Amino acid sequence: MKRVLKPLSLLLTLCLLLCSVTLPVFASVDTNNDPMGSDSETEVVQEEQQTAPEIIVCANMGDWRELPENSIDAIRAAQAAYVSVNVQLSKDNVPMLLTDKTLDRMCVDKDGKTVHGSVADFTAKELQAMFLRNCAGGSNQLPTQIAVSKLEDAVSTILDKVLVVDVTVKQLKAVLSAVNKDTLRPRILLRVSGKPADAIDILAQEDTVPNTVLKYDGNVIFRVNSLIKKAAKSGLHTIQLGTKNHHGVIFYPSVTRRAQKQKLSLMFSMTDGYSGRRQDNLVGWDDVISRGYSLIETDDAEGLSAYVSRCEQARLALQQQIRSVSHYADGSYPKDLKYAYTKAVQQAKALCGSVASESQFAEASTNLTNACRALDQAGSTSTAASLFHLSAGRIITVVLCFAAVLAAQIFFFKRRKTGKTQA
Numbered sequence: 001m002k003r004v005l006k007p008l009s010l011l012l013t014l015c016l017l018l019c020s021v022t023l024p025v026f027a028s029v030d031t032n033n034d035p036m037g038s039d040s041e042t043e044v045v046q047e048e049q050q051t052a053p054e055i056i057v058c059a060n061m062g063d064w065r066e067l068p069e070n071s072i073d074a075i076r077a078a079q080a081a082y083v084s085v086n087v088q089l090s091k092d093n094v095p096m097l098l099t100d101k102t103l104d105r106m107c108v109d110k111d112g113k114t115v116h117g118s119v120a121d122f123t124a125k126e127l128q129a130m131f132l133r134n135c136a137g138g139s140n141q142l143p144t145q146i147a148v149s150k151l152e153d154a155v156s157t158i159l160d161k162v163l164v165v166d167v168t169v170k171q172l173k174a175v176l177s178a179v180n181k182d183t184l185r186p187r188i189l190l191r192v193s194g195k196p197a198d199a200i201d202i203l204a205q206e207d208t209v210p211n212t213v214l215k216y217d218g219n220v221i222f223r224v225n226s227l228i229k230k231a232a233k234s235g236l237h238t239i240q241l242g243t244k245n246h247h248g249v250i251f252y253p254s255v256t257r258r259a260q261k262q263k264l265s266l267m268f269s270m271t272d273g274y275s276g277r278r279q280d281n282l283v284g285w286d287d288v289i290s291r292g293y294s295l296i297e298t299d300d301a302e303g304l305s306a307y308v309s310r311c312e313q314a315r316l317a318l319q320q321q322i323r324s325v326s327h328y329a330d331g332s333y334p335k336d337l338k339y340a341y342t343k344a345v346q347q348a349k350a351l352c353g354s355v356a357s358e359s360q361f362a363e364a365s366t367n368l369t370n371a372c373r374a375l376d377q378a379g380s381t382s383t384a385a386s387l388f389h390l391s392a393g394r395i396i397t398v399v400l401c402f403a404a405v406l407a408a409q410i411f412f413f414k415r416r417k418t419g420k421t422q423a
Helices: 003-023 074-077 124-128 151-157 169-178 196-206 221-233 253-261 280-290 301-324 327-332 335-352 359-381 384-385 392-422
Strands: 056-060 084-085 131-133 145-149 162-168 187-193 211-217 238-242 265-269 295-298
Touching: 003 084, 056 162, 056 359, 074 151, 124 151, 151 169, 162 169, 169 187, 169 196, 169 238, 196 211, 196 221, 211 221, 221 238, 221 253, 280 295, 280 301, 295 301, 301 327, 301 335, 301 359, 335 359
Parallel strands: 056 084, 056 295, 084 162, 162 187, 187 211, 211 238, 238 265, 265 295
Antiparallel strands: 131 145
C-alpha cells in the first residue's frame, strides 16, 4: 500500500500543477466582464477625442521685463491670454493699476522727478498725470512716457485678454463699482485676498458679478477643504491655493480630487512666495500641473506657453498611440498581461481627458509601450514557455495544490497508523 501511495500522490501533484498553469493561458480575456477591469484606480475611461481641460497661462503684471509693470502697454505685450494686475485705490476711490501703496518706486512727474507719497493721497486725475518708470521701477530704471492708468480703462481697451485683478476684501466694493458692467464683466477675474466668507458676503449683494477666485495661502487641511466647500456652494469656478511648505497639504492628491469633484479649477502662482518652493521654470511647471493645477501665474509667460504647447503635442501623440494599439484588445493572451495592457490603456485615456504634465504623458506612453511589448513577447514565445508563465493567481493555486497533497498524505498516514494500532 505504501509503495502505491507515493506514486499516486506524485501523479496527483503533477496533474494539479499542470492544470493550474495551463488553464489560464488559453482562456480568452473578456475585459468587459473581467472584475479586474473595473479597478477603482482605472474605472474612469474617457473618450479619446474628448475636450480636455485647458492649461491657462497667466502673465504676472504683463511683460514687465520690457515695459512698466501693470501698465496697459505691458498687458498688451504679454504672451498670455490672462494677465494679473494689481490695483490701489485713489483718494476718490478709483481703482488704479499700481502695485504699491506708495508712489516712490514706480512714479515720476512730468519733469521726470520721483513722486513721493501714498496713492490714497492723490485723485485719479492727478495719478493719471504721472508717468511710470520702466520694468519693475526703482531709481535705476528710466522714466517712460507711459502714464498711470485706471483699471476700468485697461479692461475697456484690451479686448483680447482676461485681467486677473488682485483685490483685498476692503477694495472689493470699489472695484466692483468700477468694472461690474455687462461690457467689462467677461474680461475680469477677481482674485480676492482675505477671509472668504467676507468676500462671499459682498459678492452676494450684487445681482451679477465677474468670475471670482477665492484664495488661500497656508498649510491647514481643514481650511483648504472649507474653502473648496464654500467656493462650490457659492457657485464659483476657481480657487487659488498656495503654501511655503514644499510638502504642503495643497499638493495632496485628495485636495485635487475634492476640487475636481466640485468642478472647481485650481490656480497656482509661481511668483508670490507661496509656491511651495517650486521654481518658476520647466521643472516647477511640470510638478504643479501634474498635481492638477490648470491656471498658472508666471513671470515667464513665453516659456510657460511653449511648455503648454509641448503638453498638448504629447496629449495628441498619446491619443494616436492608444488608437494604434487597439488591436491588442481582441487577442487572447495571458490574463495578467492582458490586464496590464487594459489598465495602461484606461489610464492613458483618463490622462488625455484631464489636466496633465509633459512628464505624465511620457510615463503613460512608456507604460503602454511596455504593456504591448509584453503581449508581443507572450504571443511569440513557445507554448511550453507560455504554459509556465507565473502570475499571482497561479502561485496561489500551486500553494493550494501542495496544501491539498500534504493534507492527503497526512490523512492516509494517520489512517495507516490507526489500522496498525487496531491490528
